[in-house]
Amino acid sequence: MRAWARGAFCFLLTAAVPAVADGPQRVVSMNLCADQMALLLVGPERIASVSFLGADPAESPLAHMTDGIAVNHGLAEEVIAAQPDLVLAGRYTTSFAKAMLKRLGYNVVEVGSPDTIAGIHETFAEVGSVLGVPERAAALLEDMDRRLGAVSQMMAGRPSRSAIVYDANGFTVGRPGLADEVMTLAGLDNKAPELGIGAYGQVPLESVLTVQPDIIVRLVYRPDAPSIASEAMRHPALKIMFDDRPPLSVPGQLFTCGTPLIAAAAEAMANALVESGVP
Amino acid sequence: MYAMNDSVLSGPHKTNREVKPSVLVLALLFLLAALTVTSLLIGRGASTGGLGDLLNLWREDPETARLIFSQVRLPRTLLALLVGASLGLSGAVLQGLLRNPLAEPALLGASSSAALGAVAVFYFGVGGMSYFLPFGGMAGTLLATAVLLILGGRSQDTLTLILAGVAINSLTAALTSLALNIAPSPYAALEIVFWILGSFADRTLDHVYMATPLMIAGWLFLLSTRRALEALTLGEDTAATMGFNMIAVKLRAILGTAFCVGAAVAVTGVISFVGLVVPHVLRPLVGYQPGRLLIPSMLGGAALMLGADIGVRAISTALELKVGVVTALIGAPFFLHLLLVLRRTRP
Numbered sequence: 001m002r003a004w005a006r007g008a009f010c011f012l013l014t015a016a017v018p019a020v021a022d023g024p025q026r027v028v029s030m031n032l033c034a035d036q037m038a039l040l041l042v043g044p045e046r047i048a049s050v051s052f053l054g055a056d057p058a059e060s061p062l063a064h065m066t067d068g069i070a071v072n073h074g075l076a077e078e079v080i081a082a083q084p085d086l087v088l089a090g091r092y093t094t095s096f097a098k099a100m101l102k103r104l105g106y107n108v109v110e111v112g113s114p115d116t117i118a119g120i121h122e123t124f125a126e127v128g129s130v131l132g133v134p135e136r137a138a139a140l141l142e143d144m145d146r147r148l149g150a151v152s153q154m155m156a157g158r159p160s161r162s163a164i165v166y167d168a169n170g171f172t173v174g175r176p177g178l179a180d181e182v183m184t185l186a187g188l189d190n191k192a193p194e195l196g197i198g199a200y201g202q203v204p205l206e207s208v209l210t211v212q213p214d215i216i217v218r219l220v221y222r223p224d225a226p227s228i229a230s231e232a233m234r235h236p237a238l239k240i241m242f243d244d245r246p247p248l249s250v251p252g253q254l255f256t257c258g259t260p261l262i263a264a265a266a267e268a269m270a271n272a273l274v275e276s277g278v279p
Numbered sequence: 280m281y282a283m284n285d286s287v288l289s290g291p292h293k294t295n296r297e298v299k300p301s302v303l304v305l306a307l308l309f310l311l312a313a314l315t316v317t318s319l320l321i322g323r324g325a326s327t328g329g330l331g332d333l334l335n336l337w338r339e340d341p342e343t344a345r346l347i348f349s350q351v352r353l354p355r356t357l358l359a360l361l362v363g364a365s366l367g368l369s370g371a372v373l374q375g376l377l378r379n380p381l382a383e384p385a386l387l388g389a390s391s392s393a394a395l396g397a398v399a400v401f402y403f404g405v406g407g408m409s410y411f412l413p414f415g416g417m418a419g420t421l422l423a424t425a426v427l428l429i430l431g432g433r434s435q436d437t438l439t440l441i442l443a444g445v446a447i448n449s450l451t452a453a454l455t456s457l458a459l460n461i462a463p464s465p466y467a468a469l470e471i472v473f474w475i476l477g478s479f480a481d482r483t484l485d486h487v488y489m490a491t492p493l494m495i496a497g498w499l500f501l502l503s504t505r506r507a508l509e510a511l512t513l514g515e516d517t518a519a520t521m522g523f524n525m526i527a528v529k530l531r532a533i534l535g536t537a538f539c540v541g542a543a544v545a546v547t548g549v550i551s552f553v554g555l556v557v558p559h560v561l562r563p564l565v566g567y568q569p570g571r572l573l574i575p576s577m578l579g580g581a582a583l584m585l586g587a588d589i590g591v592r593a594i595s596t597a598l599e600l601k602v603g604v605v606t607a608l609i610g611a612p613f614f615l616h617l618l619l620v621l622r623r624t625r626p
Contacts, residue, residue, distance in 0.1 A: 168466055170481075202598065204323045205481050206347050210336065225464035226402055228473050232481050237350035241343075 023132015024086035024107075030074045030097065031090035032059060033257035034111040037127045038088060039065050040259060041136055049082040058222050061253050061261060076100045086130065114258030115199055116176050117148065124260060144260035148185060151266040155187040161278060163188040163215040163248070164195075166238070168229035170202045178262055179219060179255050186269045188215065209237055215278060216242065217269075219252035248272050288380050288512075288567065297566035300575075307578035311360070314585040318356040319348065323480075323592050323599060354484045359588045359602075360581045361487070362479075362547050365494045365539035367580015368573060370554020372501045375508035375569030376532045380559070380617060381441050384420075384540045385551035388447030392423030393544035394474040395451045395458070400545075402462035408485065413493050417541030423447050424533045437621065476603035477548035479588050486546040497538030500531045502573055509570040550587075550603045552610020553580050559617065583609075 026048040029035045035054025038047055039062045049070040057063040072078035074094035079087055079101055087108045089098050102108050109130050114123045121141055128137020163183055165173045173179040174197030175190070183190045191211045195203055208216075218233065233247075250272055254265035298306075322328045327336055327347060337344040366384060373382040384390045396419025397412055405411050430443040455474055459467045507528040510518035519525055543550075557579040558572055565571040587605040594600055 204328070206322050206327045206351055209343055209347055209351070210326050212343065222463075222465055225462070225467070226408075227462075227464035227466040228401075228470045229464070229466035231408060235350070235481055236483050236485065237346055240346060240350060 023130075024084075026083060026085045027088065027131065028072065028079050028082045028084035028086070029054065029088040030072060030079065030094050031088065031111060033113055033259065034088035034090065034127070035066070036060060036062050036257050036259050036261065037111065037124060038131065040140060040261070041128055041131050041133050044069055046131075048084055049078065059253055059256070061251070061264070076104075079106070080104070088127070088130075115178055116258075117144075117178075117181055117262065120144070120258045120260065120262060123258060140260045144263045147263035148266055151263075151270045152185045155185065155270055155273070158187050158273075159279065160187055160189050161214040162191050162211075163217050164191040164203070164208060164211065164213040165217045165219060166203070166208055166233060166247070167219055167252075168221070168227065168233060170205060170208075170232050171200065172197055172203045173200055173219075173255075174198050178258060178265070179217070182255070182262065182266045182269055183217065185266050186273055188217070188269075188273075205232065205235055205237065209241060212241070215273075215276075216247040218247040218249045219255050220249050221252035246276075248276055288374070288378060288562075288569075295566075296563040298564045300565070300571060303561075303564055303575055304578065307575060307582060310582050311578060311585070314582055314589065315356055315360065318359065318585050318589050319352045321589055321592050322347065322352060328592070350484065351481070354482050354487050355479045355588070356585065357487050358482050358490070358547060359479050359584045361491055361494050362543040362550065363553060363581035363584025364577040365497060365543045365580070366550065366553040366584070367557040367576040367578075368498060368501050369536045369539050370580070371558040371569070371572045371576035372504055372508065372532050373536065373554070374558055375511065375572070376504065376529065377440060378511065379437050379440055380621065381437060381555070381614070383552065383555035384536060385549055385553075386441060386448075386555060386614075387427055387444035388423045388451060389420045389427075389536055389540050390544050390549040390551065391448050391451040391455065391475070392419035393417070393541045394549050395419050395455045396422075396541065397545040398455050398458050398462075398474060402458065402464065402467055408489075410489050413490055413542040413545040415541075416543075416545030417493070417537045419451070420537040420541040420544075421533065423451065424536055428529070428533070472601060474548045476601035476607075477544075477550035478591075478599070478601050478603075479547055480599050482546060490542040490546045493538050493542035497535045497540075497542065498577070500535030500538060504528050504532050504535070505570040505573055508573075509568060512569060548601075548603065550584070550606055552606045552614065553583055555617075556606075556610050556613050557583055559613070 025046050027038050027042065027046055028049040029038050029047065030051055032051055032053040035050040044065050047069055049072045050066050052071045052073050053059040055063055055066040055069070055071045070082055072082070074097055076097040079097065084106065087101055087106050088111050089108055091110045091112050098108055111127055112123045114120045124141055125134065125137050128134045165179055172192045174192040177199050180190045191213050192203065195207055195211065197203065216238065248269070250265065250268045254261055254268060320330050320333060322333065327333055333344055333347060370383045373384065373387065374380060393416035396415040396417070400412050400415030404415065427440070427443050427447060452475065456471050459471050507518060507523045510521050510523050515525055558576045561575045561579050562572055565575060587602050590605045591600040591602050
């Protein structure tokens, strides 16, 4: 098993899911990130349906837990068919379905998508209470903090390196951003905010070449499917600048959602950095 | 048909704006040189985008400046030159061969068919950029041009051919869209914009190497129709009695278009109207002689394309504008103008 996958798995061992549970018993999640939070908090037994993205191993690090769970595409009729006692939905997606479900009297809770570690604390604790498992939420958050602390300690002695995320279509992560916080923990100085990038944005190739980061970070996402978007990452100018040194690749799916799994993301980045041989 | 197209294709014979060929070619070369230098000096990027910023960087950090120049600006400029020349030349030959002032690779559906072929190879075939890519584009163009000539080639009406082109365009654009939606890449569905509107952004020298030999082969095919196009102004039968094998001429034109347009679209997407506008603007300057129009159309196409690509870099937008937007903004009103002229002169 890859290191990051092991990291993701550790969470499930941290605290056993309570056998006799209070709170909702038939949770339907319509959102990739809510899927992951529910799986971490109550396990697959109390989940009646997850989003199609949540069941896709390319999108979710917890997709392996969704075997046998019904899959929805954010449509109201799929949610109704699953007879939920709680519906988790994203704040910004499936708005028509959400409105209809609320009108029909379902208990719909909108889950935020935190882009900072502080935000993860807030959101995850909230979802924990909604699901009736606040203690488990607290335990997982505590474990996340411990592991993030360990990464920070492990990387503390190393010299700071400048870095920038350069992904498909030239997209990069600025501040606030989970990747930005993880980079900082791993001892990397993110150059994207200097280029005027907020949470997320596009940088021209020429800017990356001029900024001259020590390291290019790649949040790898469906790497095998050819696209014009991913051509940009393989531009020969970058290869020449980095002497064919490969970019620092970490699984992008660990950065998509703000959940305690961000600890696995930080571990993956720290390990990749150590293995890359860059001092 | 001849009467209808007379004023557009063979000139009103009232005003003589003909220029000496050497003067015209020299003027176009001069324009091209100026645009090439501008294109190499202008970029996109917070610190290096402005005109002359690269020269400043050259003094501070010559290595990075050289990298940006040779790997980012140079391929982009070269591709714009080559693709522009290919589209200008294809337009001039198609207009002469079909004796149709509205003929142009993109309007006839040749370009969008090339995009369909390239999309099939890129997303489903060998996967990504490879030297097979232009051949996907060429196969698409070849098929579309052949269908077009069967559908509308024998028609005596200018608009029948264009309508056949419209039909091919709609069909291939729909198929391209369908293909991109079922492609495995999560980005593919959004890349319809690249394939339909074209872009030179972040193209590499690899793209130049992969398309150039094919485009040059296409030029040779197209330029070889030069004398036949002159004869064709007297009508197909007369040209045949003058010793031109019209089937061979058409074949060379189709192959040339397939090489030029197929290779160009495979690396840059569909860029419309260059092949329509350029021959029209230059036609009076060469005395309405379709053979003499070819070389100036290549140079003019390259100039228009470079100008449009400088435009998308100079217009500051959050996401870079596609170059086809600029050529369509110039070309579409021009197309309407041509339709009005045609209607006025229709007997």
